[in-house]
Amino acid sequence: MSANEQQTSRTHDSAFLKACRREPVPHTPVWFMRQAGRSLPEYLKAREGTAMLESCMRPDLVTEITLQPVRRHKVDAAIYFSDIVVPLKAIGVDLDIKPGVGPVVADPIRTSADLDRLRPLDPDDVKYVTEAIGMLVQELGSTPLIGFAGAPFTLASYLVEGGPSRSHERTKALMYGDPELWADLLDRLADITSAFLKVQIAAGASAVQLFDSWVGALAPDDYRRYVMPASAKVFEAVAGLGVPRIHFGVGTGELLNLMGEAGADVVGVDWRVPLDEAARRVGPGKALQGNLDPAVLFAPREAVEAKAREVLKAARSAEGHVFNLGHGVLPSTDPDALTRLVEFVHSETGA
Numbered sequence: 001m002s003a004n005e006q007q008t009s010r011t012h013d014s015a016f017l018k019a020c021r022r023e024p025v026p027h028t029p030v031w032f033m034r035q036a037g038r039s040l041p042e043y044l045k046a047r048e049g050t051a052m053l054e055s056c057m058r059p060d061l062v063t064e065i066t067l068q069p070v071r072r073h074k075v076d077a078a079i080y081f082s083d084i085v086v087p088l089k090a091i092g093v094d095l096d097i098k099p100g101v102g103p104v105v106a107d108p109i110r111t112s113a114d115l116d117r118l119r120p121l122d123p124d125d126v127k128y129v130t131e132a133i134g135m136l137v138q139e140l141g142s143t144p145l146i147g148f149a150g151a152p153f154t155l156a157s158y159l160v161e162g163g164p165s166r167s168h169e170r171t172k173a174l175m176y177g178d179p180e181l182w183a184d185l186l187d188r189l190a191d192i193t194s195a196f197l198k199v200q201i202a203a204g205a206s207a208v209q210l211f212d213s214w215v216g217a218l219a220p221d222d223y224r225r226y227v228m229p230a231s232a233k234v235f236e237a238v239a240g241l242g243v244p245r246i247h248f249g250v251g252t253g254e255l256l257n258l259m260g261e262a263g264a265d266v267v268g269v270d271w272r273v274p275l276d277e278a279a280r281r282v283g284p285g286k287a288l289q290g291n292l293d294p295a296v297l298f299a300p301r302e303a304v305e306a307k308a309r310e311v312l313k314a315a316r317s318a319e320g321h322v323f324n325l326g327h328g329v330l331p332s333t334d335p336d337a338l339t340r341l342v343e344f345v346h347s348e349t350g351a
């Protein structure tokens with residue numbers, strides 16, 4: 001059996017994969033975006049003295065950090081510890097992740113000559129990913145590992161702006177001003193992203209999530225014209241590999257149907273749209289993931305439980321539901337509040 005087949009059979013009956021397939025579940029599965037990270041003291045300790053990108057290339061550290069939230073919170077899935085810019089770094093783009101800032105690109109991509117720097121990704125460029133996932137799935141046993149990548153639009157935003165951006169003005173200037181160059185850029189990113197996801201699936205990831213974190217900056221018509229073809233290409237590339245495909249972005253209430261249509265099996269929803277309304281927008285044949293506001297975790301326990309109960313109630317309209325936050329865990333979150341939330345969702349839904 002290949003690593004992928006072996007892992008698919010081990011994790012097949014997990015609550016997480018059942019929910020993704022819209023099958024009946026023993027309890028609602030839970031995991032948290034950014035569950036590994038600064039909310040955990042053991043993460044801060046493990047990362048001491050190692051830069052973010054460097055730690056992503058060390059299989060021992062990746063394995064330890066990925067397992068930390070599974071051990072502590074008893075979540076139903078692990079997410080591979082990495083970052084969306086890792087495949088870009090792997091093909092030689094000069095970039096770094098600045099603490100408290102995010103990814104910063106030394107020479108932003110703005111002309112057709114700049115595109116030459118985006119060569120295809122070869123699996124050998126990311127041997128450390130294959131190695132880390134091989135170690136991880138042994139440790140995880142029947143707990144599924146979620147692989148992930150950044151979607152073409154969100155990666156393009158970092159590459160074109162040169163760093164994080166609130167309004168994405170240079171990205172939009174390129175998109176509207178030179179649609180051909182834009183399409184070429186997104187197509188190259190789609191191929192890099194597809195190759196990166198395939199490496200993770202071949203090594204044993206049981207599901208994949210495509211993060212289009214910043215695509216909520218676009219109106220639906222522009223999403224359809226300028227972004228959807230590239231994201232659809234990624235989903236198509238990993239269709240038929242036997243792993244559910246999750247698609248998530250922030251502020252994407254008006255895009256939920258299109259993000260499903262792009263080829264997702266599970267649509268991630270932020271906290272701005274209740275899941276019953278999200279189910280109506282997404283339509284039949286998809287599961288939903290979400291969507292407790294991460295800031296709710298700073299409220300007293302009773303308030304967290306009341307809000308979580310609202311999420312679970314609204315989720316009854318969905319054909320399948322994976323409980324998550326509406327975006328990543330905030331770094332100053334009390335980790336005990338997360339552990340209690342996992343217990344609460346499990347106990348409310350039958351575990």
Ligand SMILES: Cc1c2[nH]c(c1CCC(=O)O)Cc1[nH]c(c(CCC(=O)O)c1C)Cc1[nH]c(c(CCC(=O)O)c1C)Cc1[nH]c(c(C)c1CCC(=O)O)C2
Binds near residue numbers: 038079098099148
């Ligand atoms: C937009 C985006 C990025 N990276 C990612 C996204 C998409 C998800 C989202 O919308 O949040 C994806 C990502 N980045 C990281 C993960 C780890 C897996 C997990 O969810 O537990 C995942 C899934 C680790 C990380 N990626 C980063 C950290 C913090 C680095 C540190 O600990 O110093 C972690 C744990 C750095 C990073 N990298 C990025 C940002 C915005 C930041 C935060 C900057 C900061 O506040 O310091 C880009």
